[in-house]
Amino acid sequence: MTERSKQPAGPYSSERGEPQRSADLAGFVALSLLPIHTWRDIGERLRAGDAPAVALDRLLTARWPLEPRKFSDLQAAAAAALGQGAERGLTPIAWSDAAYPPALTAIIDPPPVLWTRGSRAALARPAVAIVGSRAASPYALDVAERLAADLAARGLAIVSGLARGVDSAAHRGALSAGGSTLAVLGCGADIIYPREHAALARAIEPDGLIVSELIPGTRPLPRFFPQRNRIISGLSRAVVIVEAGERSGSLITARCALEQGRDVLAVPGNVLSGRNRGGHALLRDGAKIVERADDILEELNEVGGGAGSAPPAAVPCADPVLACLTPGEPCDLDGISERSGLSPARLLPRLFELELQGLIRRAGGGRFVRFDRTC
Amino acid sequence: MTERSKQPAGPYSSERGEPQRSADLAGFVALSLLPIHTWRDIGERLRAGDAPAVALDRLLTARWPLEPRKFSDLQAAAAAALGQGAERGLTPIAWSDAAYPPALTAIIDPPPVLWTRGSRAALARPAVAIVGSRAASPYALDVAERLAADLAARGLAIVSGLARGVDSAAHRGALSAGGSTLAVLGCGADIIYPREHAALARAIEPDGLIVSELIPGTRPLPRFFPQRNRIISGLSRAVVIVEAGERSGSLITARCALEQGRDVLAVPGNVLSGRNRGGHALLRDGAKIVERADDILEELNEVGGGAGSAPPAAVPCADPVLACLTPGEPCDLDGISERSGLSPARLLPRLFELELQGLIRRAGGGRFVRFDRTC
Numbered sequence: 001m002t003e004r005s006k007q008p009a010g011p012y013s014s015e016r017g018e019p020q021r022s023a024d025l026a027g028f029v030a031l032s033l034l035p036i037h038t039w040r041d042i043g044e045r046l047r048a049g050d051a052p053a054v055a056l057d058r059l060l061t062a063r064w065p066l067e068p069r070k071f072s073d074l075q076a077a078a079a080a081a082l083g084q085g086a087e088r089g090l091t092p093i094a095w096s097d098a099a100y101p102p103a104l105t106a107i108i109d110p111p112p113v114l115w116t117r118g119s120r121a122a123l124a125r126p127a128v129a130i131v132g133s134r135a136a137s138p139y140a141l142d143v144a145e146r147l148a149a150d151l152a153a154r155g156l157a158i159v160s161g162l163a164r165g166v167d168s169a170a171h172r173g174a175l176s177a178g179g180s181t182l183a184v185l186g187c188g189a190d191i192i193y194p195r196e197h198a199a200l201a202r203a204i205e206p207d208g209l210i211v212s213e214l215i216p217g218t219r220p221l222p223r224f225f226p227q228r229n230r231i232i233s234g235l236s237r238a239v240v241i242v243e244a245g246e247r248s249g250s251l252i253t254a255r256c257a258l259e260q261g262r263d264v265l266a267v268p269g270n271v272l273s274g275r276n277r278g279g280h281a282l283l284r285d286g287a288k289i290v291e292r293a294d295d296i297l298e299e300l301n302e303v304g305g306g307a308g309s310a311p312p313a314a315v316p317c318a319d320p321v322l323a324c325l326t327p328g329e330p331c332d333l334d335g336i337s338e339r340s341g342l343s344p345a346r347l348l349p350r351l352f353e354l355e356l357q358g359l360i361r362r363a364g365g366g367r368f369v370r371f372d373r374t375c
Numbered sequence: 376m377t378e379r380s381k382q383p384a385g386p387y388s389s390e391r392g393e394p395q396r397s398a399d400l401a402g403f404v405a406l407s408l409l410p411i412h413t414w415r416d417i418g419e420r421l422r423a424g425d426a427p428a429v430a431l432d433r434l435l436t437a438r439w440p441l442e443p444r445k446f447s448d449l450q451a452a453a454a455a456a457l458g459q460g461a462e463r464g465l466t467p468i469a470w471s472d473a474a475y476p477p478a479l480t481a482i483i484d485p486p487p488v489l490w491t492r493g494s495r496a497a498l499a500r501p502a503v504a505i506v507g508s509r510a511a512s513p514y515a516l517d518v519a520e521r522l523a524a525d526l527a528a529r530g531l532a533i534v535s536g537l538a539r540g541v542d543s544a545a546h547r548g549a550l551s552a553g554g555s556t557l558a559v560l561g562c563g564a565d566i567i568y569p570r571e572h573a574a575l576a577r578a579i580e581p582d583g584l585i586v587s588e589l590i591p592g593t594r595p596l597p598r599f600f601p602q603r604n605r606i607i608s609g610l611s612r613a614v615v616i617v618e619a620g621e622r623s624g625s626l627i628t629a630r631c632a633l634e635q636g637r638d639v640l641a642v643p644g645n646v647l648s649g650r651n652r653g654g655h656a657l658l659r660d661g662a663k664i665v666e667r668a669d670d671i672l673e674e675l676n677e678v679g680g681g682a683g684s685a686p687p688a689a690v691p692c693a694d695p696v697l698a699c700l701t702p703g704e705p706c707d708l709d710g711i712s713e714r715s716g717l718s719p720a721r722l723l724p725r726l727f728e729l730e731l732q733g734l735i736r737r738a739g740g741g742r743f744v745r746f747d748r749t750c
Binding site: 139269270289292 | 518642643645647651652663664665666667
């Protein structure tokens with residue numbers, strides 16, 4: 001039985017205090033402390049269903065065979081981080097948590113834990129990222145804010161990076177529409193960078209979420225920002241680039257999105273300012289052109305059968321994974337794995353796709369339900 | 376023997392005064408007086424090598440069998456137009472004229488005559504059209520002028536419509552670079568519309584050309600402008616749209632270009648103003664995105680083996696038309712038709728393509744030469 005399928009279904013509060021779960025949480029945090037070159041291995045182990053302590057032990061044995069103390073050191077650091085997180089009002093959401101966003105389980109290097117502040121219901125909404133230049137033109141700020149407001153009004157969560165310029169305009173646009181927005185940070189979720197966005201971050205929390213994979217107290221070092229970008233795209237069905245120069249960091253987010261199989265769209269603009277070189281290069285390479293929110297919604301509908309995840313009226317039923325599920329009956333990963341003959345590592349991305357297509361939904365406790373209305 | 380292959384090679388001045396040629400010219404003008412629903416038939420007859428009087432007679436017999444006087448009426452009107460043209464300093468360039476631009480012979484509804492003012496050497500250059508909004512933004516004017524200047528500096532002729540806004544900015548840009556530009560009018564070439572562009576038209580003449588298919592004295596009626604657009608694209612290897620709203624006339628030029636197999640490119644811009652709806656829609660449908668002149672030159676190179684028509688170093692020699700030509704030896708249309716088994720109507724567009732690819736060139740007198748350097 002895998003770790004994921006061990007979790008009971010139900011609200012989170014009821015799961016707190018179980019000793020196994022608490023140990024697991026520390027284990028996921030410990031895994032998250034390992035360096036970047038291990039992240040793909042971690043993702044592989046998590047998808048294979050390893051308990052975090054098992055995954056950690058395997059990784060350490062393979063890569064640091066001469067450092068027997070590393071395991072307990074990491075566990076201690078993780079426990080300290082959990083203490084600090086609790087002190088600072090952060091809620092950790094581990095891989096095994098039913099609130100862990102399914103979209104992130106499909107990326108190759110998922111964070112074992114997300115540290116959050118705010119309303120984690122925001123993670124359940126279909127999301128679109130809007131990112132772009134920090135030194136944005138008034139035009140870009142205007143476009144980002146309008147697109148975010150229009151998408152948020154349609155029920156989509158807006159993901160961005162809380163940076164100056166386009167990012168913060170996107171968050172503000174979502175808020176102006178009474179919508180939900182997620183800010184993924186390149187520092188601990190207890191630290192707001194840049195400082196001037198403290199009020200914005202507070203405004204995000206009631207209906208949205210401040211998110212970081214970095215343990216509480218982590219300072220905003222330059223190397224964290226490109227890494228953070230894979231989470232911005234990983235949380236999202238599509239990434240919209242609003243004004244990106246030739247070396248814009250948002251092009252990293254676009255590349256991550258492509259690697260993760262997410263849509264990349266770009267807003268065109270002035271060709272003389274140089275501010276749109278990056279965005280226009282994406283258009284040249286096949287990114288969809290965005291003039292208004294409808295362009296994004298249409299793209300999502302084409303790919304995912306509805307931005308609001310309403311299941312389509314009729315679908316092909318030749319899908320082998322879908323065929324293993326009885327409509328309306330939740331099934332855990334092990335069960336689907338057994339029936340389909342596919343390993344959990346292969347199943348999870350496929351299940352995520354089916355979810356995006358509106359054919360199944362997550363039922364809590366790592367279980368999946370096929371919609372009745374599908375064929 | 377076809378009409379085209381009857382012409383002697385050599386400079387035009389030496390051909391003037393030949394009675395047959397003069398009669399032919401009047402015949403082409405008479406054909407040009409027929410209404411738009413006959414233009415495809417006219418093109419077909421011209422490509423088939425009919426002498427203009429023969430083509431005219433066939434068309435009139437088929438379509439106006441009960442109007443026996445129409446032939447002589449048209450001939451008389453043509454003679455009057457030729458007189459008026461001479462009075463007003465216009466030079467007619469008929470279909471059979473070696474200066475008639477080969478690019479235009481490939482369109483389905485070529486004008487039998489072009490009335491011109493200026494330097495007709497401009498017709499021999501590879502050309503790119505730049506068109507767009509009349510009520511253009513300062514941004515669009517700036518972009519159009521820069522693109523035109525950069526392309527003209529590279530030896531390309533810039534084709535446009537002498538309209539307010541983007542068109543005139545394109546002409547000005549070409550002039551600023553000391554280049555050649557062609558203005559295709561929706562009225563007689565002796566009438567400048569809008570009036571305020573009279574000085575611009577005069578500045579175009581020394582190295583460029585004012586062009587119209589309409590007989591001298593024709594007033595600028597609204598219906599002439601969409602018809603004129605097929606000549607703008609027909610003269611050009613590519614059409615670049617700089618700022619076009621949803622109902623912009625330049626979208627007609629883009630559609631003509633697509634029908635004629637020419638490249639369509641568009642400059643992106645502001646998505647909030649509504650000024651770029653048309654251009655962005657073209658990008659969505661596959662038009663190439665233009666930020667600078669190099670983007671256009673690259674596109675021409677990809678399609679045509681070099682904007683300057685330099686033949687490529689090596690090419691496949693499987694082409695049946697190319698195989699009929701001995702490198703360096705000029706051959707007329709009849710000869711190529713006989714060798715290839717293709718009718719002149721089919722051959723001309725193909726020869727035009729080979730010319731665009733830099734594999735053959737026109738040798739005067741309707742003859743074609745294959746380049747030595749090709750395989």
